[in-house]
Amino acid sequence: MTQECDIGLMGLAVMGQNLVLNMEDHGYRVAVYNRTKSKTDEFLAQPQAEGRQIVGVDTLEALAAQLKRPRKIMLMIKSGDAVPAFSDQLYPELSPTDAVIEQLLNVLEAGDVIIDGGNTHFRDTERRTRLVESKGLLYVGTGVSGGEEGARFGPSMMPGGSTDAWPLVKELFQAIAAKVGPTEDIPCCEWVGPRGAGHYVKMVHNGIEYGDMQLICEAYLMLQHAVGLTNDEIYDVFATWNQGELQSYLIEITRDIFSVRDPEGDGDLIDRILDAAGAKGTGKWMSQLALDLGVPSTLVTTAVYARSLSAQKEARQRASQLLAGPDQLPAAIETADREAWIEAIRQALYASKICSYAQGFVQLQAAAREYDWPLNYGDCALLWRGGCIIRAQFLDRIKEAFDTQSDLENLLLFPYFTDVVHQAQPSWRQVVSAATERGLPVPAFSAALSYYDSYRAERLPANLLQAQRDYFGAHTYKRTDREGTFHTDWIRKRREPE
Secondary structure, three states, rough: OOEEEEEEEOOOOHHHHHHHHHHOOOOEEEEEOOOOHHHHHHHHHHHOOOOOOOEOOOOOOHHOOOOOOOOOOEOOOOOOOOOHHOOOOOOOOOHHHHHHHHHHHOOOOOOOOOOOOOOHHHHHHHHHHHHHHOOOEEEEEEEEEEEHHHHHHOEEEEEOOOOOHHHHHHHHHHOOEEEEEOOOOOOOOOOEEEOHHHHHHHHHHHHHHHHHHHHHHHHHHHHHHHHHOOHHHHHHHHHHHOOOOEHHHHHHHHHOOOOOOOOOOEEEEHHHHOOOOOOOOOOHHHHHHHHHOOOHHHHHEEEEEHHHHHOHHHHHHHOOOOOOOOOOOOOOOOOHHHHHHHHHHHHHHHHHHHHHHHHHHHHHHHHHHHHHHOOOOHHHHHOOOOOOOOOOHHHHHHHHHHHHHHOOOOHOHHHHHHHHHHHHHHHHHHHHHHHHHHHOOHHHHHHHHHHHHHEEEEEEEHHHHHHHHHHHHHOEEOOOOOOOOOOOHHHHHHHOOO
C-alpha cells in the first residue's frame, strides 16, 4: 500500500502521539515513524490507536513511500534527543534535526514539505529554510503550544518558513488547531511569516509564559505571607480571579493546584513541592535576543533569573541563617482589610501582566524590522487566544488594539490598557511597597513597575551615564540644545576636590 497517507510524522513521544491522534480525528490518514521501532509498535498497539487510519513504518524511505504528493513529513523530535541511529556515521557532526533533514532530502523530491514542530531556535529555522529551499523542497517551522492536552484536542500553532508551503498545510493545520470565537470556528493557527518567524513568535509566547508564571507566583507569595490566607482561601481567590479580567489557563490551573491534597501524607501537595524551578531554555533565548535587538524585555529576564535563584536551594538555606530581613515587620493585615488587599494584589498582577505583554510585542516589532518579517500582531494575539499555555481573555483586547492601530508603538499607549494601568497604580505601588517592607521578594512585580515608570519618564538619568562614558572612554554624547555629537575633556575641566 503506497501513497495513501495525507501526512507523515516522525517522533512518537507524547506530543507526537497526540498530534497523530488529533490529525486522525479530523479525517487525515497518518503514516508514523520512530527511530526506535518498538516505540512505533507500542503506539499502534494502544487502544486509542487501534482501528484508526494510522500506518506504521520502520524506515524514512518507507515513510516517504506512503505519502500522497506533494509529500508532507512533520518532525516532532524532542529537544536533547540523541542523534538517531541512522545518522551516527552519516552525519555525526549534525544536530538530531539537521541529521534527519539531510536524510529526508535524499528520500523526498522537489515540492515536498518538511515540517519542524519542535521548540527550535529561530536562527536554525532561518538556516534550514534556506537549505531545504535550495534543494527544491519547502520547509515549515511551526511553534506548537498547549502541551499534551493541546496536541491531542487542539493546540495553538504558529507556522512560518517557505511561503509556498502554507497552502499545502493550511487545511490540516487549521483543522487540528484550537478554535475560538463566538461560535468556536476561528482556528488558532495562521501563517506568521517567512523563514524563522513562526518559531520566533513561539519563543516570545514562551517568554511571556515565563513572566506570567512568575507574576502569579509572586501574587501567591503575597496572598500567603502578607495577607495570611490558607491554601483553601487562595483557591477561592484564584477561582474568583478566573471569572474576570485575569481569566486564563494559567490562573485556572493555579486555582486547581491549591485543591490537590498530598497523596503521600497529610496536608496539601503544594506545600510538599521543593521550591526549585526548572527551565528548558526558550525564556533565556528571548532574553538574549532582546539584548541583541536593544529592547527592554525585563519581565522575561527577571523571570529567568528568578528560576535560576530558586534553583540555588542549598545556598539559600545557608543564607537564610545568616542574612537578616527587616528589623520590624509591619503589623499583620486585619481580617477586615483582607478583601482590599486581595483586590490590590489582583490589580498589581493585571497591570504587571499588561507590561509583560507590552514588552513581548515590542520585541516582536523589533524582530520583524530586523529580520524582514511582515508580522500581523493582531493575528499573533489571536493565535494565543486558545490552545496554548498563555491563552487568556484579555488577548482579545490586544487584537483589538492592533486592529485599531496596526502601527501601535506600545500596548501601554492603547486607551484600554492606559486606563487599566492608571487605575491600578495606587494598588500596584502599595503591593510592591508592602512586599519590600516585609522582605518578600517580588522581582517581577517590581520590574514591571520600574518598566512602566521608566517608559513614562520624559527624562531619565541616562544623561549622567553618557557623561560617565564620555569621561572614561571618549564615547561622546549629544546635547539637548543643539544638533551634533560632542566630547568633553572632563579631566581638564573638572573641579579638583578640596
